[in-house]
Amino acid sequence: xxxxxxxxVIIIGAGPAGLAAGLxxxxxxxxxxxxxxxxxxxxxxxxTEHIENYPGYEKVGGxxxxxxxxxxxxxxxxxxxxxxxxxxxxxxxxxxVIETNNGEKTxxxxxxxxxxxxxxxxxxxxxxxxxxQATRVSYCATCDGAFYKDKEVLTIGGGNTAVEDTVYLAxxxxxxxxxxxxxxxxxxxxxxxxxLYDAAKKHNIDVKLPYVPVEIVPTxxxxxxxxxxxxxxETNEVEELKVDGVFIFAGMVPxxxxxxxxxxxxxxxxxxxxxxxxxxCVPGVWVAGDCRMNAAMQLATAxxxxxxxxxxxxxxxxxxxxxxxxxxxxxxGAGY
Amino acid sequence: xxxxxxxxVIIIGAGPAGLAAGLxxxxxxxxxxxxxxxxxxxxxxxxTEHIENYPGYEKVGGxxxxxxxxxxxxxxxxxxxxxxxxxxxxxxxxxxVIETNNGEKTxxxxxxxxxxxxxxxxxxxxxxxxxxQATRVSYCATCDGAFYKDKEVLTIGGGNTAVEDTVYLAxxxxxxxxxxxxxxxxxxxxxxxxxLYDAAKKHNIDVKLPYVPVEIVPTxxxxxxxxxxxxxxETNEVEELKVDGVFIFAGMVPxxxxxxxxxxxxxxxxxxxxxxxxxxCVPGVWVAGDCRMNAAMQLATAxxxxxxxxxxxxxxxxxxxxxxxxxxxxxxGAGY
Numbered sequence: 001x002x003x004x005x006x007x008x009v010i011i012i013g014a015g016p017a018g019l020a021a022g023l024x025x026x027x028x029x030x031x032x033x034x035x036x037x038x039x040x041x042x043x044x045x046x047x048t049e050h051i052e053n054y055p056g057y058e059k060v061g062g063x064x065x066x067x068x069x070x071x072x073x074x075x076x077x078x079x080x081x082x083x084x085x086x087x088x089x090x091x092x093x094x095x096x097v098i099e100t101n102n103g104e105k106t107x108x109x110x111x112x113x114x115x116x117x118x119x120x121x122x123x124x125x126x127x128x129x130x131x132x133q134a135t136r137v138s139y140c141a142t143c144d145g146a147f148y149k150d151k152e153v154l155t156i157g158g159g160n161t162a163v164e165d166t167v168y169l170a171x172x173x174x175x176x177x178x179x180x181x182x183x184x185x186x187x188x189x190x191x192x193x194x195x196l197y198d199a200a201k202k203h204n205i206d207v208k209l210p211y212v213p214v215e216i217v218p219t220x221x222x223x224x225x226x227x228x229x230x231x232x233x234e235t236n237e238v239e240e241l242k243v244d245g246v247f248i249f250a251g252m253v254p255x256x257x258x259x260x261x262x263x264x265x266x267x268x269x270x271x272x273x274x275x276x277x278x279x280x281c282v283p284g285v286w287v288a289g290d291c292r293m294n295a296a297m298q299l300a301t302a303x304x305x306x307x308x309x310x311x312x313x314x315x316x317x318x319x320x321x322x323x324x325x326x327x328x329x330x331x332x333g334a335g336y
Numbered sequence: 337x338x339x340x341x342x343x344x345v346i347i348i349g350a351g352p353a354g355l356a357a358g359l360x361x362x363x364x365x366x367x368x369x370x371x372x373x374x375x376x377x378x379x380x381x382x383x384t385e386h387i388e389n390y391p392g393y394e395k396v397g398g399x400x401x402x403x404x405x406x407x408x409x410x411x412x413x414x415x416x417x418x419x420x421x422x423x424x425x426x427x428x429x430x431x432x433v434i435e436t437n438n439g440e441k442t443x444x445x446x447x448x449x450x451x452x453x454x455x456x457x458x459x460x461x462x463x464x465x466x467x468x469q470a471t472r473v474s475y476c477a478t479c480d481g482a483f484y485k486d487k488e489v490l491t492i493g494g495g496n497t498a499v500e501d502t503v504y505l506a507x508x509x510x511x512x513x514x515x516x517x518x519x520x521x522x523x524x525x526x527x528x529x530x531x532l533y534d535a536a537k538k539h540n541i542d543v544k545l546p547y548v549p550v551e552i553v554p555t556x557x558x559x560x561x562x563x564x565x566x567x568x569x570e571t572n573e574v575e576e577l578k579v580d581g582v583f584i585f586a587g588m589v590p591x592x593x594x595x596x597x598x599x600x601x602x603x604x605x606x607x608x609x610x611x612x613x614x615x616x617c618v619p620g621v622w623v624a625g626d627c628r629m630n631a632a633m634q635l636a637t638a639x640x641x642x643x644x645x646x647x648x649x650x651x652x653x654x655x656x657x658x659x660x661x662x663x664x665x666x667x668x669g670a671g672y
Contacts, residue, residue: 057392058404189363294612303640
């Protein structure tokens with residue numbers, strides 16, 4: 001039999017959005033639990049080497065930043081449990097019931113703040129999965145860059161991460177870095193694109209536009225990449241590129257598949273919410289951070305989301321009828 | 337003749353929202369100017385002794401925090417001009433025109449981010465204005481608390497600031513601090529209310545609920561407060577309180593009166609905007625921070641606002657037709 005533990009508020013995910021929500025909930029003296037699926041809190045931001053765009057920090061490491069948030073939240077009395085991936089969230093008669101994959105306990109709560117964040121998007125190329133298994137395909141330069149000292153890599157993508165991490169890989173580790181993107185223009189911030197072309201003067205960076213990856217071809221023994229096929233989308237010409245590793249920077253997928261039927265999601269898996277209050281259609285459930293539909297996907301906006309969500313708790317707990325309110329059943333989410 | 341200076345983006349107000357917007361605009365390599373009416377950037381946060389609720393900082397002084405933001409923004413190339421209160425913002429044929437009270441220059445720009453923040457709300461009690469002039473009525477404990485060493489003060493209000501600053505005044509300076517609030521319950525966060533009652537065990541704090549202030553009565557020479565009349569709203573009984581100073585913590589008024597006809601405001605002066613994008617009804621104008629309708633009025637949400645507003649610039653500058661778009665003329669602001 002599993003033991004049931006109750007909290008006023010349970011926050012699912014202890015990334016920046018969840019931690020910010022936890023800070024405000026704990027400051028308001030709600031018994032607050034954060035459930036984190038990974039072994040450490042912090043989410044994606046743990047993988048960021050240097051943060052320079054969080055207002056108030058000129059420069060801070062992702063790990064250090066998360067340590068500050070963790071201390072801040074636990075100092076105010078919130079509990080963070082790690083290695084607890086939520087597998088089920090249901091609405092009971094008068095409480096929400098939460099189960100995790102670390103299944104000795106069941107949790108109950110009156111209020112839920114969903115902040116499960118997002119994960120790396122895969123391209124599902126032929127060879128991608130097998131070469132990921134062989135640790136030759138990666139989605140995180142900070143994590144795996146050091147494996148490619150004096151090697152050659154292909155980087156794929158057009159956003160901030162693709163451009164930034166191409167520079168990072170080329171300037172720190174790789175003998176040669178080839179960046180391909182399917183359009184002629186990058187989506188990345190101009191300052192980062194400038195840094196890319198500046199870096200290309202000093203380091204061995206080859207920027208190929210507009211190119212898409214076609215296939216990652218393993219060696220005969222399947223241990224390494226033999227070559228990658230890439231295609232010029234204007235000429236349709238296919239080239240073979242000899243590389244040791246591939247870094248795919250194709251954005252994120254929200255971690256909401258486990259949610260079941262309780263809440264509606266858009267076609268990408270993002271959860272709709274009122275952007276003023278972060279309320280979802282289900283009374284007592286808020287959403288914050290990168291898994292929210294229309295989220296700006298920045299560190300500063302994720303923490304803002306978390307703060308706003310937690311600020312809604314007081315109103316919710318003041319009104320005894322709030323729990324019983326009927327979840328909206330409109331397919332279109334009553335305006336959001 | 338005044339000189340005209342052009343910037344891609346002009347941000348009105350260099351508080352946390354404006355500075356966060358400036359950070360993102362400058363990182364995107366727009367020529368960016370922040371116009372600040374005060375002699376220093378930072379806005380209201382400069383008056384905060386310790387910040388403990390900004391995610392990522394366990395504890396930081398307001399001044400220190402603003403220094404970090406200022407350095408961060410100017411390092412990326414933005415210009416901050418102080419003592420520049422904007423008096424006029426008009427939409428010309430193909431640019432916005434901005435005039436300030438420091439009138440040697442006129443500024444033109446394609447994009448405006450409004451982040452003028454808010455100011456202290458006055459209660460307009462008899463005697464309030466004259467005693468403010470005589471520096472016996474204050475709206476900021478951090479600014480004026482030290483003047484009341486071993487004196488007696490009255491504090492008025494029920495929100496976070498009222499409760500927090502009553503403790504601050506009582507524990508640091510005052511011989512006696514009386515807090516009145518018009519309701520039986522505080523609006524402040526519970527953790528702060530607990531701190532108030534804890535502090536009342538050690539310091540001379542008298543909490544009187546539910547009371548309203550009626551009049552601030554000066555001495556015959558008008559230099560000091562003789563007494564303050566306060567009324568119990570349940571019994572209607574009026575009491576006279578002998579105090580040396582009065583601190584009024586009655587919230588904020590948005591600094592938007594100078595805006596003229598360009599943009600609609602709600603009855604309190606807040607500017608409506610799309611909460612997803614921070615866009616106002618006028619193409620090329622965004623709003624961020626405490627003067628936005630429905631803003632959450634927290635440091636973390638003000639910076640989030642600023643980031644979101646500045647992230648809209650790229651889309652705006654990509655579309656040459658955006659400038660010419662017709663401002664919405666709907667009295668109800670087309671949904672926001």
